Amino acid sequence: MKQGDLKVLKLERQLNLVSFLLSARAPVPFSEIRGQVVGYDDDASVDAVEKRFDRDKADLRSIGVNIEYVSGDVFGRAGYVIDPQGYYLRETTLEPEDAMLLAVLQRTMGVVDDTLGRNLKSALAKLTIDSRLPEPLRASMGEQHFLSLGKPDRDPARNLVAVLGEALGRRRRVEFRYAKPGENGTTKRVVRLYGLGVADGDWHVAGFDEGRDAVRDFRVDRMRGKVTLVDSQDGAYEVPEDFDVADVIGVEEYRIPQGNEVEVTVELDEVATWLMERRRQGVGTLEKLDDGRGLFRVGVRSEDGLYRWLAEFGHHARIVSPGRMAKAFADRITAARARYTDV
Numbered sequence: 001m002k003q004g005d006l007k008v009l010k011l012e013r014q015l016n017l018v019s020f021l022l023s024a025r026a027p028v029p030f031s032e033i034r035g036q037v038v039g040y041d042d043d044a045s046v047d048a049v050e051k052r053f054d055r056d057k058a059d060l061r062s063i064g065v066n067i068e069y070v071s072g073d074v075f076g077r078a079g080y081v082i083d084p085q086g087y088y089l090r091e092t093t094l095e096p097e098d099a100m101l102l103a104v105l106q107r108t109m110g111v112v113d114d115t116l117g118r119n120l121k122s123a124l125a126k127l128t129i130d131s132r133l134p135e136p137l138r139a140s141m142g143e144q145h146f147l148s149l150g151k152p153d154r155d156p157a158r159n160l161v162a163v164l165g166e167a168l169g170r171r172r173r174v175e176f177r178y179a180k181p182g183e184n185g186t187t188k189r190v191v192r193l194y195g196l197g198v199a200d201g202d203w204h205v206a207g208f209d210e211g212r213d214a215v216r217d218f219r220v221d222r223m224r225g226k227v228t229l230v231d232s233q234d235g236a237y238e239v240p241e242d243f244d245v246a247d248v249i250g251v252e253e254y255r256i257p258q259g260n261e262v263e264v265t266v267e268l269d270e271v272a273t274w275l276m277e278r279r280r281q282g283v284g285t286l287e288k289l290d291d292g293r294g295l296f297r298v299g300v301r302s303e304d305g306l307y308r309w310l311a312e313f314g315h316h317a318r319i320v321s322p323g324r325m326a327k328a329f330a331d332r333i334t335a336a337r338a339r340y341t342d343v
Contacts, residue, residue, distance in 0.1 A: 013039025014056050027070045027079030163227045168193040173230040176223045186224050192237045195245030206248035253305030261299045265320045268294040272316035
């Protein structure tokens with residue numbers, strides 16, 4: 001018999017023993033185990049089978065399956081038992097914010113297709129089912145409106161995350177003050193939340209900004225004060241069927257869907273080409289020319305978003321095509337220079 005077969009038989013024998021003891025209604029003496037459990041019913045001597053049984057008990061106890069000997073129950077019966085209270089896991093319940101982290105992990109594992117990944121996804125799904133979550137939040141998790149692009153290593157606003165997740169699950173609009181980087185003060189935002197996730201160590205929410213009539217991505221740690229619910233009842237809005245949180249959270253603004261995709265070519269000098277190699281996140285194509293310049297070609301879903309993004313490159317970048325966007329961007333740059341030029 002092969003060594004591998006012995007391991008399989010041992011595991012099968014131990015599983016048979018556990019199943020037999022869990023199903024027994026009374027303590028089971030060794031004589032019954034030897035006579036009825038497959039793996040202990042062979043022609044070996046009593047001493048050999050008992051030693052086998054002792055080794056299996058030790059193995060099972062080492063992984064938390066405690067087989068105990070009862071000298072006499074209330075009816076005077078003696079034998080081996082497994083206490084179901086100590087064998088079965090207690091019911092698992094999750095708080096809403098913990099459930100959201102679970103959903104983020106479950107979404108992230110969607111790209112893993114090895115044995116460990118499949119087992120982990122199955123376990124996460126079972127935990128989600130067993131958790132007593134509000135139905136709107138459970139439904140939102142099922143629709144995968146959560147995303148992770150990294151571990152949240154900065155979480156200064158955990159309470160805000162819980163409020164935002166609950167609002168997302170219940171489809172209630174939220175109002176908050178938001179501080180954009182590089183700007184003084186804050187602005188009031190009223191948002192229909194579409195998704196929640198983690199990107200580059202920070203919590204983000206994605207949603208439709210009613211004041212700007214467009215989908216936006218907001219970093220939670222840039223929210224100021226309280227997040228308040230605008231609607232008094234659930235179901236104030238619906239998340240569009242074609243919405244995918246991965247299209248919004250953790251992507252450059254020009255990739256956030258605002259209309260039909262347009263193919264754009266941007267000419268870059270040597271400085272901007274070097275920067276683009278590190279900033280384009282695998283999106284589009286970058287062709288390096290012999291003189292050090294580069295041509296960046298990319299599909300753009302938000303033209304305004306592209307103009308704001310390219311403005312960070314200053315005079316180091318210019319749109320080549322399409323012509324109407326090249327003119328629009330040049331006009332914006334001219335207007336910005338005029339605004340800040342002393343007269």
